[in-house]
Amino acid sequence: MSKVTPLSGFPEFLPADRIVEQQFLDVIRETFELHGFASIETRAVEPVERLSNQGEDADKEIYGVRRLAADSDEDAALGLHFDLTVPFARYVLEHSGKLVFPFRRYQIQKVWRGERPQEGRYREFTQADIDIVDSGELPFHYEVELPLVIAHAFSRLPIPPFRIQVNTRQIPEGFYRGLGIEDITGVLRIVDKLDKIGPDKVTEQLTSGPGLSAETAKQVLRLAEISSTDASFAEQVRALGVHHAVLDEGLERLTQIVTAANEHAPGLLLADLKIARGLDYYTGTVYETQLIGDEGYGSICSGGRYDSLASDGKTTYPGVGISIGVSRLVHRLISKGLLKASRGTPTAVLVALNAEEDRAEAMRTAAQLRSRGIPVEVAPAAAKFGKQIRFADRRGIPFVWFSTDGGPEVKDIRSGEQVPADPATWTPPAADVRPQIDTPQENQ
Amino acid sequence: MSKVTPLSGFPEFLPADRIVEQQFLDVIRETFELHGFASIETRAVEPVERLSNQGEDADKEIYGVRRLAADSDEDAALGLHFDLTVPFARYVLEHSGKLVFPFRRYQIQKVWRGERPQEGRYREFTQADIDIVDSGELPFHYEVELPLVIAHAFSRLPIPPFRIQVNTRQIPEGFYRGLGIEDITGVLRIVDKLDKIGPDKVTEQLTSGPGLSAETAKQVLRLAEISSTDASFAEQVRALGVHHAVLDEGLERLTQIVTAANEHAPGLLLADLKIARGLDYYTGTVYETQLIGDEGYGSICSGGRYDSLASDGKTTYPGVGISIGVSRLVHRLISKGLLKASRGTPTAVLVALNAEEDRAEAMRTAAQLRSRGIPVEVAPAAAKFGKQIRFADRRGIPFVWFSTDGGPEVKDIRSGEQVPADPATWTPPAADVRPQIDTPQENQ
Known part of the structure; x- marks a missing residue:
């Protein structure tokens, strides 16, 4: 070849x-x-x-x-x-x-x-x-x-x-x-x-x-x-x-x-x-x-x-x-x-995994978010959280979803802010749902 | 050729x-x-x-x-x-x-x-x-x-x-x-x-x-x-x-x-x-x-x-x-x-013309409707209203917009109902804005 x-x-x-x-x-x-x-x-x-x-x-x-x-x-x-x-x-x-x-x-x-x-x-x-x-x-x-x-x-x-x-x-x-x-x-x-x-x-x-x-x-x-x-x-x-x-x-x-x-x-x-x-x-x-x-x-x-x-x-x-x-x-x-483009993937939310056994639950969370029009993917592996966040960061995915002892939480990895969130109701800001086109010159 | x-x-x-x-x-x-x-x-x-x-x-x-x-x-x-x-x-x-x-x-x-x-x-x-x-x-x-x-x-x-x-x-x-x-x-x-x-x-x-x-x-x-x-x-x-x-x-x-x-x-x-x-x-x-x-x-x-x-x-x-x-x-x-498809064109509204001189006004009406996401075209000619309605009918365009002495009116050409309408606010039913896919067997 x-x-x-x-x-x-x-x-x-x-x-x-x-x-x-x-x-x-x-x-x-x-x-x-x-x-x-x-x-x-x-x-x-x-x-x-x-x-x-x-x-x-x-x-x-x-x-x-x-x-x-x-x-x-x-x-x-x-x-x-x-x-x-x-x-x-x-x-x-x-x-x-x-x-x-x-x-x-x-x-x-x-x-x-x-x-x-x-x-x-x-x-x-x-x-x-x-x-x-x-x-x-x-x-x-x-x-x-x-x-x-x-x-x-x-x-x-x-x-x-x-x-x-x-x-x-x-x-x-x-x-x-x-x-x-x-x-x-x-x-x-x-x-x-x-x-x-x-x-x-x-x-x-x-x-x-x-x-x-x-x-x-x-x-x-x-x-x-x-x-x-x-x-x-x-x-x-x-x-x-x-x-x-x-x-x-x-x-x-x-x-x-x-x-x-x-x-x-x-x-x-x-x-x-x-x-x-x-x-x-x-x-x-x-x-x-x-x-x-x-x-x-x-x-x-x-x-x-x-x-x-x-x-x-x-x-x-x-x-x-x-x-x-x-x-x-x-x-x-x-x-x-x-x-x-503000990111190179449609994904707005990465659902992180605590352990591989949690994948089924993570898929449920993803399906709930998708049913309200939010593009979601589940983490490829239950790696350390730092690695999962880097996975999102490298792609420009703005939000990472975590399952904590206190319930589900979502982190905006740009600001670092992490808040409790219900997968049945939480929605990212409208500007984050889909990738946006940035016009760098206008921002200067 | x-x-x-x-x-x-x-x-x-x-x-x-x-x-x-x-x-x-x-x-x-x-x-x-x-x-x-x-x-x-x-x-x-x-x-x-x-x-x-x-x-x-x-x-x-x-x-x-x-x-x-x-x-x-x-x-x-x-x-x-x-x-x-x-x-x-x-x-x-x-x-x-x-x-x-x-x-x-x-x-x-x-x-x-x-x-x-x-x-x-x-x-x-x-x-x-x-x-x-x-x-x-x-x-x-x-x-x-x-x-x-x-x-x-x-x-x-x-x-x-x-x-x-x-x-x-x-x-x-x-x-x-x-x-x-x-x-x-x-x-x-x-x-x-x-x-x-x-x-x-x-x-x-x-x-x-x-x-x-x-x-x-x-x-x-x-x-x-x-x-x-x-x-x-x-x-x-x-x-x-x-x-x-x-x-x-x-x-x-x-x-x-x-x-x-x-x-x-x-x-x-x-x-x-x-x-x-x-x-x-x-x-x-x-x-x-x-x-x-x-x-x-x-x-x-x-x-x-x-x-x-x-x-x-x-x-x-x-x-x-x-x-x-x-x-x-x-x-x-x-x-x-x-x-x-419910129709063969995106157009939801045809703006009819009383006379060719009204085209500029009709274009204004069309622009107002479009600004709210409604697909519109203006009639090709100031023909008799029957002909303009047939123009819409042949394409499956559901609404025809008229300028009358009493103000603008819109006709649903399927029901024949014609009502006063304001181009700044009137909106067709959601199902009529875009063509729909009909599944004829289900309707039988």
């Missing part, structure tokens, strides 16, 4: 960090359900034919899956899904007769990409997606609603300040058309590099590539520099003096989004007209999310609207969706020391 | 059935945590070298995984894990320096096996495992504890009556040795077929294969016929007049298990001396679980004790574990019509 070594790009959590991840997933799931999203899970594999055609880079990253004992042509060529959108689109087509539209679904699953591993880029990672998909037409108001769900989820998580950046394809498209630009996608792709290469190089590329005049390139840059957490961005755009019906529609829509966000998620959403990523395949609003102060890490939650998420030739299914990069987010915050 | 077709062996749930599965997983997880098991997840892939050597059948079922764009020798040969024990053993070795032993872990994940698909046998399915592993030695009392955790979890699930069958390798081994049998494993493998081929054929194979005398074969069968939910099995075994120190130890251990079960899980555990599956690789207690009345479906939860779950050459890690076949169980009960 080969030596045991980690696989690059396939990170695994130790139990305490897994508790942090679980609590993130619980909050995300609960928030999605509060907003009426139903859970689905799709199989890990899709036909390779369905996974590819998503762009050359994506193709290279696909993991093929094949039974080791398979005859060469026995099975269809299968691959692991690399996102949750492609399988969801297939699920919608496959089950369309049994789904009720508009269909609100969430999906929290692992995905696999054969990328070169680096921090924040893994070969196996967890995503949490919400999408709303309809049959035929999808009203715009869902594009207003979706980032509010994400803002709600993130507001309930112990994460640093974040900002959801929103743009709408109609704004740059209408603005560019108003300027007489024809190669909309080409210009968007250059503007997308603004944060990376800066305005001078963008200007250079805009003039050399799509052949914009210096003044037109300047206008394109001026648009990309506009942002606001309120509706004032629209006036700034209008002040540039460019006119087009599509631009007006985009401004009206983004104003609706920012206005709703200012009521339900004040300060968390930014109309940011430089956001261009995905505007070549999204057809309406696009969303990106950054941790403030850690913008270089890139987006932790992205999405947008598709006019055709799926189509079976007869019916088209438009959709709008956002995907939280759960692994990207949790690994980052843990590695920066921003999050830590 | 190819037509969308299901993949045999890769079942997917519609949203309502997924809710059933989620509630099973929630109860299982919560119970595991009440007993102090910590969650881990391992990556989906292991080196093929580690996955194989687990028996020829297992090898044939392994799914290999490889980047489509990989150079031939670029990556180590990887395969999808086919259970959670092999990856857990590797995790223990890889992280042994950072784990605290004895280590209680649970693991709920998908596994993949390239088997021929049939009901209850899938190519992708979910397992929920608990194991307790120690460094060096593992006390026997964990073999008493583990089936109680499973009994606790199953008692909290809406499943038909079940029974956990337990045997201990020492009983047949000591008994056979007392009879002078040398090929213990050979005899166990034949006894394992008892339910399938019956006592006559087992006798025939015992005499022809390992060459047992007719009387010895009869004794082997008599042992296999013994079972009891209390400790009386031990007397029945002793009455057969076979003596061996290993047998005595086995009887003493199984008596301890049954005695504890009779207190904590009365009637749910059966000492069943015909259980032989896995006794060739388990080294102590073995567990199987059947649904009563559906024994032909096979075990839905199995496990046992390993003296060497893992070893790095210096340290050996003994363990005891049980695995719940969650997919096997949930698919079976759903397909038999025994379980049904």
Whole structure:
């Protein structure tokens, strides 16, 4: 047997960090359900034919899956899904007769990409997606609603300040058309590099590539520099003096989004007209999310609207969706020391043993406590009390239960306080029942 | 793009059935945590070298995984894990320096096996495992504890009556040795077929294969016929007049298990001396679980004790574990019509719209209700009220919220009752907040 070594790009959590991840997933799931999203899970594999055609880079990253004992042509060529959108689109087509539209679904699953591993880029990672998909037409108001769900989820998580950046394809498209630009996608792709290469190089590329005049390139840059957490961005755009019906529609829509966000998620959403990523395949609003102060890490939650998420030739299914990069987010915050579970086990109480013969009685005590929702384990052996307390201490278990001549007692091993306790009624403080997530920086 | 077709062996749930599965997983997880098991997840892939050597059948079922764009020798040969024990053993070795032993872990994940698909046998399915592993030695009392955790979890699930069958390798081994049998494993493998081929054929194979005398074969069968939910099995075994120190130890251990079960899980555990599956690789207690009345479906939860779950050459890690076949169980009960979610969406309340201009106000109402834990969505359009009610009805959403001239009102669309309601205080009955699992047979 080969030596045991980690696989690059396939990170695994130790139990305490897994508790942090679980609590993130619980909050995300609960928030999605509060907003009426139903859970689905799709199989890990899709036909390779369905996974590819998503762009050359994506193709290279696909993991093929094949039974080791398979005859060469026995099975269809299968691959692991690399996102949750492609399988969801297939699920919608496959089950369309049994789904009720508009269909609100969430999906929290692992995905696999054969990328070169680096921090924040893994070969196996967890995503949490919400999408709303309809049959035929999808009203715009869902594009207003979706980032509010994400803002709600993130507001309930112990994460640093974040900002959801929103743009709408109609704004740059209408603005560019108003300027007489024809190669909309080409210009968007250059503007997308603004944060990376800066305005001078963008200007250079805009003039050399799509052949914009210096003044037109300047206008394109001026648009990309506009942002606001309120509706004032629209006036700034209008002040540039460019006119087009599509631009007006985009401004009206983004104003609706920012206005709703200012009521339900004040300060968390930014109309940011430089956001261009995905505007070549999204057809309406696009969303990106950054941790403030850690913008270089890139987006932790992205999405947008598709006019055709799926189509079976007869019916088209438009959709709008956002995907939280759960692994990207949790690994980052843990590695920066921003999050830590208060203990690495669910156990809140260790029932100590005076002698091995007392195990049956200790199991009764444990069962009584568990019946009231308290996680309990019984000591592994009737060792000296000091050793049993160290057993609890090493795991962060806050309470040790003793059987004394005077009756049962419970010790808070952090304070050392030991008090009489009835297993039928005693309850630890609410904050000790389950492990908590500590945010060390806040405590400094 | 190819037509969308299901993949045999890769079942997917519609949203309502997924809710059933989620509630099973929630109860299982919560119970595991009440007993102090910590969650881990391992990556989906292991080196093929580690996955194989687990028996020829297992090898044939392994799914290999490889980047489509990989150079031939670029990556180590990887395969999808086919259970959670092999990856857990590797995790223990890889992280042994950072784990605290004895280590209680649970693991709920998908596994993949390239088997021929049939009901209850899938190519992708979910397992929920608990194991307790120690460094060096593992006390026997964990073999008493583990089936109680499973009994606790199953008692909290809406499943038909079940029974956990337990045997201990020492009983047949000591008994056979007392009879002078040398090929213990050979005899166990034949006894394992008892339910399938019956006592006559087992006798025939015992005499022809390992060459047992007719009387010895009869004794082997008599042992296999013994079972009891209390400790009386031990007397029945002793009455057969076979003596061996290993047998005595086995009887003493199984008596301890049954005695504890009779207190904590009365009637749910059966000492069943015909259980032989896995006794060739388990080294102590073995567990199987059947649904009563559906024994032909096979075990839905199995496990046992390993003296060497893992070893790095210096340290050996003994363990005891049980695995719940969650997919096997949930698919079976759903397909038999025994379980049904009360609705296919988390949404408890649909906020209706009088006009599209009222959407902002409706979103405020929704946010108020959500802040008190009630799942809510706003109607997709300001359609006629009949249509909005049908929207709720088709999804099983029990309540529709209306804005009337006299103020807000809420209608229970099942009873038709409509009453004034304050979004700051109104709460649906507890049973309506989340979808419930109905057990149709019980209601008949």
